[in-house]
Amino acid sequence: MTDGFFVAGTDxxxxxxxxxxxxxxxxxxxxxxxxxxxxxxxxxxxxxGRLVPADGTFLRDLSHxxxxxxxxxxxxxxxxxxxxxxxxxxxxxxRFGSINKAFRTLSARYDxxxxxxxxxxxxxIKKGYFAADLAxxxxxxxxxxxxxxxxxxxxxxxxxxxxxxxxxxxxGIIINHPVRAQKNLAERTNPGLLSRIAPVPxxxxxxxxxxxxxxxxKKAALKSLDAGILRKYLRRTG
Numbered sequence: 408m409t410d411g412f413f414v415a416g417t418d419x420x421x422x423x424x425x426x427x428x429x430x431x432x433x434x435x436x437x438x439x440x441x442x443x444x445x446x447x448x449x450x451x452x453x454x455x456g457r458l459v460p461a462d463g464t465f466l467r468d469l470s471h472x473x474x475x476x477x478x479x480x481x482x483x484x485x486x487x488x489x490x491x492x493x494x495x496x497x498x499x500x501x502r503f504g505s506i507n508k509a510f511r512t513l514s515a516r517y518d519x520x521x522x523x524x525x526x527x528x529x530x531x532i533k534k535g536y537f538a539a540d541l542a543x544x545x546x547x548x549x550x551x552x553x554x555x556x557x558x559x560x561x562x563x564x565x566x567x568x569x570x571x572x573x574x575x576x577x578x579g580i581i582i583n584h585p586v587r588a589q590k591n592l593a594e595r596t597n598p599g600l601l602s603r604i605a606p607v608p609x610x611x612x613x614x615x616x617x618x619x620x621x622x623x624x625k626k627a628a629l630k631s632l633d634a635g636i637l638r639k640y641l642r643r644t645g
Contacts, residue, residue: 409510410439410641411520412578413547415538415570417554417562419526422585424462426552426613427523428469429628430637436629439518439643443470445480446506446541447525447532450487458483462523469621478512481505491531501532510545518643522547528570539573548578548640550610553601555582557593560600567607578640579608581632584615610636 412430416423427443434441443466451458463480472479482501484493490501513520525532528539528549542549549570553563563580570577582598602609611632616623 409514409520409545409547410434410518410643411441411522411547412550412637412640413522413524413542413545414550414552415524415528415542415566416526416552417559417566420585421552421554422583422613423523423552424465425585425616425619425624426550426581426583427521428466429613429624429632430521430550431466431470432625432628433632433634433637434519434521434641436625437634437638437641439641440516441470441519441521442472442474442513442517443467443479443521443523444509444513445523446509447482447484447490447501448480449484449490449493449525451483451485453485458485465619466523469624474513474516478509481509489530489532490525491533494533519641520547528566528573539570539575542570542575543573548576550578551580551607552583553580555584555594555597555612556589556591559593559597560604563601564605567605571606576640577607579610579633579636580605581610582612584613587615608633608636 414423414427431441445463448460451460460480464476467479486493486496524538530538553559598612
């Protein structure tokens with residue numbers, strides 16, 4: 408069994424990619440050789456006749472991986488849609504064989520992996536198969552990333568509840584600030600409320616970053632993420 412986590416969002420645009428990179432930094436600081444993977448990415452731009460995954464490239468570079476980006480993100484779509492919709496429009500199926508091969512390759516080379524999912528857990532990948540099924544198939548504990556603002560309590564608790572009902576292990580919640588903090592009443596009270604009523608712990612409240620340089624992400628990761636909670640789900644530390 409591979410150490411690591413599967414990063415799921417309560418919605419699109421909550422900052423899963425940055426949090427995935429931050430978790431790579433946190434696990435590396437715990438002494439694990441850690442890689443990132445985003446098995447499916449949509450909204451990729453075409454360059455020299457090939458689709459290039461922006462998030463996959465970002466994670467590969469941030470993690471200092473030597474593998475080609477096609478291993479980090481083996482399935483790319485151009486349409487910025489859920490994989491099921493994108494695959495129907497582009498008339499190509501999701502290549503699960505390529506995803507599994509990439510996962511095996513990375514698992515053999517690294518101590519731990521942080522895998523970024525596709526939006527939320529109910530995003531359809533193919534008919535009858537959702538992002539939650541992908542997480543279940545790889546057996547990685549789930550970390551739920553949410554926004555801090557109004558509405559996040561409902562979205563977060565629903566996501567966690569669904570994951571638990573599916574039999575997934577949920578390591579915790581990370582409250583991310585993908586945009587500059589508004590400092591309103593909801594943002595001030597939601598983190599504390601979530602920590603009291605959620606059935607899983609809040610791993611941390613991740614700040615809005617002034618830039619996405621490696622040192623900026625690492626500093627925020629080590630300061631804001633609870634390494635003790637992460638360590639509970641890792642076999643190779645302690």
